[in-house]
Amino acid sequence: MQPVNRPDPAPSRLRYRMQRLMLTPLFRVVLRVGLPMAAVLGAGGIYLADQERREAIITTIQDYRRSFEERPEFMVKLLAIDGASNSVSEDIRDILPLDFPVSSFDLDLDAMRATVTGLDAVQSASLRVRQGGVLQVDVTERVPVMVWRTQDGLELLDADGVLVGPLLARDKRPDLPLIAGAGADRNVAEALELVAAAGPLTTRLRGLVRVGERRWDVVLNRNQRILLPETDAVQALERVIAMHQAVDMLSRDLVTVDLRLSNRPTVRMTSVAVEELWRMKSLEFGEE
Numbered sequence: 001m002q003p004v005n006r007p008d009p010a011p012s013r014l015r016y017r018m019q020r021l022m023l024t025p026l027f028r029v030v031l032r033v034g035l036p037m038a039a040v041l042g043a044g045g046i047y048l049a050d051q052e053r054r055e056a057i058i059t060t061i062q063d064y065r066r067s068f069e070e071r072p073e074f075m076v077k078l079l080a081i082d083g084a085s086n087s088v089s090e091d092i093r094d095i096l097p098l099d100f101p102v103s104s105f106d107l108d109l110d111a112m113r114a115t116v117t118g119l120d121a122v123q124s125a126s127l128r129v130r131q132g133g134v135l136q137v138d139v140t141e142r143v144p145v146m147v148w149r150t151q152d153g154l155e156l157l158d159a160d161g162v163l164v165g166p167l168l169a170r171d172k173r174p175d176l177p178l179i180a181g182a183g184a185d186r187n188v189a190e191a192l193e194l195v196a197a198a199g200p201l202t203t204r205l206r207g208l209v210r211v212g213e214r215r216w217d218v219v220l221n222r223n224q225r226i227l228l229p230e231t232d233a234v235q236a237l238e239r240v241i242a243m244h245q246a247v248d249m250l251s252r253d254l255v256t257v258d259l260r261l262s263n264r265p266t267v268r269m270t271s272v273a274v275e276e277l278w279r280m281k282s283l284e285f286g287e288e
Contacts, residue, residue, distance in 0.1 A: 077133040084139040149180040161188040181210030
């Protein structure tokens with residue numbers, strides 16, 4: 001009987017290794033995802049290698065983006081300012097370089113807010129785009145509480161000593177107290193306390209002068225001054241007012257009331273008062 005030759009059912013070594021490789025998860029991922037991705041990237045790289053094609057794609061993207069950003073619902077047509085006076089509103093409109101209509105995507109609200117708060121008269125500001133294509137600017141202005149006389153003119157200060165803006169003439173704000181001298185703007189809080197303490201002398205008060213950036217002089221009409229110490233200035237002024245209310249001291253012929261030395265207050269009289277005093281003394285001595 002002749003033997004039958006049957007094929008060996010075992011795979012060849014190469015086929016065996018290929019089957020084992022196909023059973024590897026990483027190889028299957030590379031074969032299923034990596035090769036198509038590499039083919040796409042290769043084709044894309046070949047296509048984008050041409051500069052004219054790249055420029056055409058960029059131009060198309062920019063056109064689509066611009067057409068989207070300039071849709072009517074994204075356009076800002078008006079500027080509304082609330083909380084600001086007329087002069088400040090005009091200043092804000094001048095410093096914001098806006099050419100309406102403008103796309104809201106082209107507005108840098110943070111930079112614009114910094115520009116608005118850069119104005120002396122503006123304490124804080126918030127900007128937003130509201131419905132209807134309106135750029136809303138809400139402003140909190142600084143409130144002037146003092147007039148500061150400097151070598152360059154008059155300036156308005158708020159309670160923190162921050163410049164609010166220039167003042168053209170003193171009679172424009174007669175309701176605000178006047179301060180002068182170097183460093184006066186850094187001591188507005190103390191100046192306000194002195195003005196409040198000088199309430200009984202309000203009709204005679206002309207202002208406060210900062211001397212040597214250390215202390216205050218209270219200036220009254222009739223060329224009178226109250227020289228206050230460096231410390232406890234308010235208490236010293238209150239003592240002077242108490243003496244005035246008791247003996248009508250400041251209605252006399254005095255030039256200065258010096259309280260710089262708390263344990264030795266002194267007064268200086270006018271030349272006319274001194275002459276009259278000496279005349280009376282001479283008469284008294286003559287009688288003796």
